[in-house]
Each structure stands twice: as C-alpha cells, then as structure tokens.
Amino acid sequence: MEPERRRGVQAPVPKLNWTTIALIGGLLLLILVIAFFATGRNADQDKLTNGALTTAGAPSGEKLCASKTTYDLIKRELFRRAAELRGSDQAAFDKLSAYAALRMENPVMESEDNSTHAVNCSGSLSLDLPPGVAAVGGRRSLMSDVDYVVQPAADGSGTVVMLRNADAIIAPLATLARTTTTAPAQTPGPGAEPVPIPAPGPGEEGTLAPPAATPPSPQPEPSARANPSFNCANARTRGEVAVCRDSGLAALDRQMAAQYGSAMSRADPGQRALLQSTRSRFLGFRDNCRSDSCIADAYRGRMREISDIMAGRWTPPR
Amino acid sequence: MSEPVLRTRDLQRSFVQGDVTIEVLRGVDLDVAPGEIVALLGPSGSGKSTLLQAVGLLEGGFKGSIQLNGEEASALDDDGRTRLRRELLGFVYQFHHLLPEFNAVENVVLPQLVRGAGPDAARTRAEQLLGTLGLAKRLDHRPSKLSGGEQQRVAVARALANKPPLVLADEPTGNLDEHTADIVFAEFVKLVRGEGCAALVATHNERIASRMDRVVRLHEGRLE
Numbered sequence: 001m002e003p004e005r006r007r008g009v010q011a012p013v014p015k016l017n018w019t020t021i022a023l024i025g026g027l028l029l030l031i032l033v034i035a036f037f038a039t040g041r042n043a044d045q046d047k048l049t050n051g052a053l054t055t056a057g058a059p060s061g062e063k064l065c066a067s068k069t070t071y072d073l074i075k076r077e078l079f080r081r082a083a084e085l086r087g088s089d090q091a092a093f094d095k096l097s098a099y100a101a102l103r104m105e106n107p108v109m110e111s112e113d114n115s116t117h118a119v120n121c122s123g124s125l126s127l128d129l130p131p132g133v134a135a136v137g138g139r140r141s142l143m144s145d146v147d148y149v150v151q152p153a154a155d156g157s158g159t160v161v162m163l164r165n166a167d168a169i170i171a172p173l174a175t176l177a178r179t180t181t182t183a184p185a186q187t188p189g190p191g192a193e194p195v196p197i198p199a200p201g202p203g204e205e206g207t208l209a210p211p212a213a214t215p216p217s218p219q220p221e222p223s224a225r226a227n228p229s230f231n232c233a234n235a236r237t238r239g240e241v242a243v244c245r246d247s248g249l250a251a252l253d254r255q256m257a258a259q260y261g262s263a264m265s266r267a268d269p270g271q272r273a274l275l276q277s278t279r280s281r282f283l284g285f286r287d288n289c290r291s292d293s294c295i296a297d298a299y300r301g302r303m304r305e306i307s308d309i310m311a312g313r314w315t316p317p318r
Numbered sequence: 319m320s321e322p323v324l325r326t327r328d329l330q331r332s333f334v335q336g337d338v339t340i341e342v343l344r345g346v347d348l349d350v351a352p353g354e355i356v357a358l359l360g361p362s363g364s365g366k367s368t369l370l371q372a373v374g375l376l377e378g379g380f381k382g383s384i385q386l387n388g389e390e391a392s393a394l395d396d397d398g399r400t401r402l403r404r405e406l407l408g409f410v411y412q413f414h415h416l417l418p419e420f421n422a423v424e425n426v427v428l429p430q431l432v433r434g435a436g437p438d439a440a441r442t443r444a445e446q447l448l449g450t451l452g453l454a455k456r457l458d459h460r461p462s463k464l465s466g467g468e469q470q471r472v473a474v475a476r477a478l479a480n481k482p483p484l485v486l487a488d489e490p491t492g493n494l495d496e497h498t499a500d501i502v503f504a505e506f507v508k509l510v511r512g513e514g515c516a517a518l519v520a521t522h523n524e525r526i527a528s529r530m531d532r533v534v535r536l537h538e539g540r541l542e
Contacts, residue, residue: 087404136424136428137421139419143419167417171417171429174431177431
C-alpha cells in the first residue's frame with residue numbers, strides 16, 4: 001500500500017509541477033503583456049483627454065485662430081484697408097465685404113501673450129470676391145499667406161484682429177472694379193442702391209474679368225428687381241423669397257445654377273448622383289437661414305461643394 | 319526757387335531697448351527739390367532706412383516735421399498718410415516686394431488702378447515703362463520667372479507708374495551683383511529724370527552715390 005500510496009501521491013506531482021509552472025508562467029507573461037499595453041494606452045488616452053478637456057473648457061488660441069468670428073473680422077479689415085488705400089468707396093467696400101467669402105487653410109497658432117491675451121496666428125488666406133466685381137487682371141479670388149493677431153479689444157467691446165503681411169491681398173483688392181453686365185435684365189432696378197465701384201470704360205473690358213453677374217446690392221431693397229435662376233412667381237420657401245428680394249443673392253443663385261448645370265452636363269454617373277443627392281441638403285440649409293449673409297454663405301459653400309465633387313475631392317460632411 | 323517736394327525739420331526717432339534708449343535720428347533737416355535726385359549715404363546701421371521709413375510715412379513714433387509737397391504730414395491720421403503715399407510717393411526697396419501671384423505688367427498696372435486710372439490706360443502706361451526698361455518680352459511673366467535684375471526693373475516701373483513727385487529708394491540695387499546693379503541703377507536714374515520725378519536714394523555705395531545730383535551723409539543721426 002505504501003508504495004502504491006507513495007506512487008499515487010508522488011507520481012502526479014512532477015507532472016502537475018511542470019504543467020502548473022508552464023501555465024502559471026504563461027499566465028503571468030500574458031498578464032504582464034496585457035498590463036503593459038493597457039497601461040500604455042491609458043497614458044496616451046489621458047493625454048488626449050486632458051488636451052480635449054482643455055480645448056473644450058475655454059476658447060483656446062487654436063480655436064481663436066480658426067474661428068468664424070476671427071475670419072469675419074479679417075475680411076472686414078481687408079476691405080477697410082483696401083478702401084483706405086484706394087481713398088474712396090469705403091461704404092461700397094463695407095457692403096461688398098458681406099458678400100465675399102474668406103477661407104483660411106492651415107490656420108496655426110504661432111504664439112500667445114498671456115499678459116495681453118493676444119494670440120499670434122498665421123494661415124493661407126483665400127478671398128473669393130462676390131459676383132460682378134473683379135480685381136486687377138480680372139481675378140475673382142485673391143490668395144496670400146498672412147499673419148494675424150487676435151486679442152480682446154481694449155475697451156472690452158469684443159475681439160480685434162490686426163493683420164500683417166496682407167498687402168498681397170489688400171493692394172489688388174483696392175483695384176476692384178465692376179465687371180460688365182450681360183443683359184439689361186440683370187441691371188438693378190430703380191430702387192436698387194448703386195455700388196460706386198468704377199465700371200470699365202468703353203473697350204476697357206480687356207483687363208477685367210469676362211462678363212459676369214450683376215454686382216450685388218448688398219443691402220436688400222424689397223423693390224429691387226432680382227433675377228435668380230428660378231421664377232420668382234413660384235417662390236415659396238423662406239430661402240427662395242429672400243433670393244427673389246435681393247439682387248446680390250439672385251446673382252449668387254444664377255452663378256450657382258450655371259455651375260450646377262455645367263457640372264451635370266459633364267459629370268460621370270457617380271458625380272451626377274452626388275450632385276443630386278447633395279442638392280436637397282443645400283436647399284434645406286438655405287431655407288433654414290435667418291439672414292441674407294447665411295444664405296450667401298450657403299450658396300458659396302454649395303459652389304465649392306460642386307467644384308469639389310467634380311474634382312474628385314468631395315468628402316461627406318460630418 | 320520752387321517749394322521742395324520733401325522737407326524735414328528736426329526729425330527725430332529713438333528706440334527703447336530695455337533700459338537703453340537708442341537715438342537713431344537726432345534732428346534731421348533735409349530738403350529735396352522737385353526733379354532732384356539725392357543720395358542718402360551712410361554705413362549700415364546709420365539710420366538711412368529709418369529716415370526713409372519716416373519720410374515715406376510708413377511708421378509712426380517720430381518727432382519733428384515732415385512736409386510733402388508743402389503739406390505737413392506728421393499730424394495726419396492713417397487716412398491722410400495713406401492719401402499722401404498714394405498721391406505723392408513711389409517706393410523701391412532692396413528686395414522687390416512684387417506681388418507673386420501677378421505678372422510683371424499687372425504689378426505695374428495695380429498702383430495705377432488704385433489711383434483711379436482706367437484699365438486700358440494703366441496697361442498702356444505699364445507696357446511703356448516696362449518696354450523702356452527692356453522688359454517688353456517679359457510682360458506676362460510672374461516675378462518667380464524673372465531674374466533678380468528683371469524683378470528690380472519691374473519694381474522700378476511700379477514705383478514710377480503714377481509719376482510720383484518723389485521716389486524713395488532704399489538700396490535699390492543692393493540685392494544685385496555689381497554689373498547688374500550698375501545697369502539697373504543707370505536705368506533707374508534715366509527713368510526718374512525722364513519722368514521728372516525727384517528721388518531720395520539710400521545707399522552705402524560711394525560710386526553709385528556719385529552719379530546723383532547731390533549727396534547727403536547720415537552720421538550719428540544727423541546729416542552732414
């Protein structure tokens with residue numbers, strides 16, 4: 001019995017030890033590996049979370065550099081300084097600025113002054129001019145790398161923006177002139193306020209843009225005759241009614257409709273489907289707008305969207 | 319004698335760096351007559367560029383009097399200074415500062431359009447100036463496609479496009495090799511004379527200075 005018992009007890013021991021050791025070793029190794037990676041990921045996640053919380057907690061410098069408010073201030077400052085350089089037409093430039101579109105590629109915060117709360121930013125600026133006007137050489141779009149400082153106004157009235165290195169935009173912007181109109185129907189009606197930007201003289205179209213839409217009448221006049229791409233007698237939605245009341249919005253509508261028609265005529269089936277499927281979203285956005293500037297932004301965004309679809313760089317909005 | 323196109327009296331400018339105040343201009347009195355080409359000579363750091371910045375109404379912080387065509391400029395606001403720059407001054411810098419997105423003729427057309435010229439007239443004038451400077455076949459080239467000498471010629475044409483009474487030039491050929499600098503400077507002087515403009519040209523080059531009507535030397539913040 002004894003030997004059997006001993007055998008019965010002792011025999012399994014070496015096997016159990018070997019297996020147990022292997023199992024325990026493997027488990028320990030697995031736990032260590034998991035713990036290592038789990039700990040590493042958590043550290044990274046903590047960093048990201050802290051950064052995100054910091055960003056969300058207060059308007060950071062990066063956000064100030066890339067905010068719509070900052071871009072609107074930059075746009076107004078560009079037109080103000082262009083009018084100052086030109087020495088005339090300040091009121092017209094103020095109005096035109098509302099219809100121009102500003103885009104900033106790669107806005108970057110360069111530095112921040114904690115004592116003055118001034119944020120130094122830089123970016124590649126593109127300014128798309130409204131229909132009906134063009135800068136020297138017929139340009140409708142002006143581009144330059146710019147530096148800008150965003151800081152609270154000294155009197156507490158909001159934010160101010162100071163521009164540097166913007167002469168490559170300001171100087172040509174100061175040359176703005178009307179482009180010629182194509183049809184009498186596009187001439188603003190008797191109630192429309194003229195924009196005192198000089199028109200090219202007879203035979204002087206050569207250095208300006210090809211005939212484009214009518215210059216916008218940036219302050220809507222209910223009596224102004226607007227001619228969008230659709231029949232205003234059938235205008236029903238808020239967006240359609242607004243476009244029919246404003247010659248500037250009507251010009252944007254015609255421009256967008258012409259671009260859409262041209263794009264549809266040369267689009268492949270995939271592009272055509274995209275052009276159509278994104279159209280209703282644009283119309284919905286436009287018709288929910290509460291201001292003319294919102295509608296103008298919607299049109300300009302739609303025109304960029306059409307261009308992107310045709311260029312194959314369109315991505316679905318998030 | 320006709321009224322000077324530029325007159326400065328007791329023009330002063332100082333910069334504060336920490337606890338130290340550096341007096342760059344210590345009371346400069348200078349007259350430039352219409353059509354006169356004056357060399358502003360001085361070593362690097364003598365304040366030539368600071369003086370040009372002042373009379374070009376490009377910076378504030380100066381004391382004293384600056385008169386352009388008889389109009390006191392030192393008390394003007396931004397709009398007034400911009401008006402005088404637009405109507406009375408042309409600038410040529412050491413680096414051309416042409417607008418890179420615009421071709422040669424457009425760079426020369428641009429200041430004329432700002433001044434209110436019609437597009438056709440502005441282009442004709444630009445082509446004439448660039449032709450005089452030997453750039454008739456470079457009209458449609460952007461600055462990046464031009465040589466250094468050609469870029470500076472375009473900058474000269476741009477400065478003279480509106481026939482300003484006074485051209486301010488800060489080392490206008492300082493960025494060019496000696497041979498090219500000689501050629502461009504000779505063309506600059508010829509064109510300035512031909513247009514009937516006056517010029518104040520900052521340089522540290524005695525040889526170039528000797529080709530002008532008069533030389534004034536800036537030494538320790540004062541003219542000699």
